Amino acid sequence: MEKLVDILKKLDRRWIFLLIFLSCIIPFWFPTLFKQEFSTSKETQRVYDIIESLNEGDAVFIDWAFNPTLQAELLPMTEQTIKQCFDNKLRVFIYYPDLTAISLGENLVANIIKEEKYSKMEKGVDYIHLGYLPISIDMMIFSMYSDFKSTFGKEGKIFKGIKTFNDIKYMISFAGSAHPEYYLLLQRRFGFRMGAGVTAVTGPDFIPYLQTGQLDGLLFGLKGAAEYENLRLKNLNVSGDQFKKEKKLNQKANAGMASLTLSHLIMFVFIGIGNLIYFYEKKYKKSN
Amino acid sequence: MKKEIPILIGFFATIGWYLEFFFAGTFFENWKMFFTTGFRSVAIVGLLVGVVNVLRVNYSRIKYNNDRWYSIYQMSIIFLMVILASLRGVSPGTPFDAMYTFGFIPLDATVFSLLAFYVASASYRSFKIKSIESAFLLVAAILIMLSKMPLGEAMWSKIPAIGEWIMDGPTSAGKRAILFGAYLGGLTMMIRIAFGLEKSHLSD
Incomplete structure (x- = not known):
């Protein structure tokens, strides 16, 4: 027993790295390794319902505050939000508070409009990339409430009827940091409706804002993204081959769920072993 | 006066922003626009200072052979991205975008993903x-x-x-x-x- 404990205690961390690597990779070849059914949280449902309740032509402001480091969690939920807006013929304004995010966003929208269903979406009419502004979010909000269009210096039919940020019906901020809090600081003053899509690590930081009603909804980590994908698929009202086609295009977060599960299980096992060694040693030392 | 004037500016700016919450009107609209434009100018100057600083630091490294090849590589990539963006733009399908998609995205995501491995190793050793x-x-x-x-x-x-x-x-x-x-x-x-x-x- 002592020998085993000694081996485990001195276990080279490269073995842990290897197991975590395999647990992340293997499920992509065996996506049905674990049961993939899960319920939808009320926060995800709220984001979906709000966007669904908007009228044709309403404007949605997307705050894209993440770069490639967080794309595994946040890109699928952003993709589904943009697609849902396009499905409902909403006008989409995408703002990038991070310079390194612009190309990521432009590429995602370019890929979405490659899909037959969204091929008629036009830049400057149905959606627009507002680019990056070298000012703080509070300054930007004040500026948007004075003159929305001149804040970004962009032109297009999409701005028709949008004078100030008051004319934006819903805004959603995607971030892996406390970034949405900058909007929330002024949310009560101006009263704009707001949702957020955040990583699982930062998610708990936003629960108080959900409770106060400052946030209308929250997409929480990879599971939130997967729930959102499933919600959209369920409500697309398509069947047969069309459903299979849609499923293939809208399962990026779901594809990662098995990997997420297995890697967490590996971590549980290691935490368990670590604690067993700790208790064994404690007992052994006491008895000696 | 080097200290007093910035303190006075800070004092009046604070009072102005505080009053802005309670009063509406043209004065405060202009006040907000003044600060918004001011912030933009400061940020752009800040960006320029950053670029000059990167150039200075790397120039001295190259000159005094202090990790010279890393600096040469960094400078080459910076200039290459600037040149590609200036020549063909940054929209999807351009060489700049190819560098971003096939270089920056995988590298950036890889560095962040290392966190998972360290978290697993750390929780094994210290989550007791x-x-x-x-x-x-x-x-x-x-x-x-x-x-x-x-x-x-x-x-x-x-x-x-x-x-x-x-x-x-x-x-x-x-x-x-x-x-x-x-x-x-x-x-x-x-x-x-x-x-x-x-x-x-x-x-x-």
Whole structure:
């Protein structure tokens, strides 16, 4: 027993790295390794319902505050939000508070409009990339409430009827940091409706804002993204081959769920072993 | 006067922004636009200072052979991206975009993904039940993790509800306490800066 404990205690961390690597990779070849059914949280449902309740032509402001480091969690939920807006013929304004995010966003929208269903979406009419502004979010909000269009210096039919940020019906901020809090600081003053899509690590930081009603909804980590994908698929009202086609295009977060599960299980096992060694040693030392 | 004038500017700016919350009108609209434009100018100058600083640091490294090849590589990439963006733009399908998609995205994502490996290794070595508090922490962490993966719900249908309760109750209460503390601290700092009691932002 002592020998085993000694081996485990001195276990080279490269073995842990290897197991975590395999647990992340293997499920992509065996996506049905674990049961993939899960319920939808009320926060995800709220984001979906709000966007669904908007009228044709309403404007949605997307705050894209993440770069490639967080794309595994946040890109699928952003993709589904943009697609849902396009499905409902909403006008989409995408703002990038991070310079390194612009190309990521432009590429995602370019890929979405490659899909037959969204091929008629036009830049400057149905959606627009507002680019990056070298000012703080509070300054930007004040500026948007004075003159929305001149804040970004962009032109297009999409701005028709949008004078100030008051004319934006819903805004959603995607971030892996406390970034949405900058909007929330002024949310009560101006009263704009707001949702957020955040990583699982930062998610708990936003629960108080959900409770106060400052946030209308929250997409929480990879599971939130997967729930959102499933919600959209369920409500697309398509069947047969069309459903299979849609499923293939809208399962990026779901594809990662098995990997997420297995890697967490590996971590549980290691935490368990670590604690067993700790208790064994404690007992052994006491008895000696 | 080197200190007094910035303190006076800070004082009047604070008072102005504070009053702006209570009064509407053209004066305060112009006030906001003045600061918005001012911030943009400052940020652009800041960006230029950053670029000049990167050039200076790397130039001296190349000159004195201090990790010369890393600096040459860094400078080449910076200039290459600037040249590609200037020549063909940055929209999807351009060479700049190809560099971004096939270079920057995988490298950026790879560096961040290393975190998963270190978290796993660290939790094996240090996530131990050494006290009642750490036992609570471990149980709560495992329940939250289970509630955020499909397996948790498959194991027991109540797991997501338990996870939600932990988040809505104890976690949220702790977060609120931290937030109150942080914002009270922020308010105190604002008052200190406005009255010139805090001078660290003036390199004092």
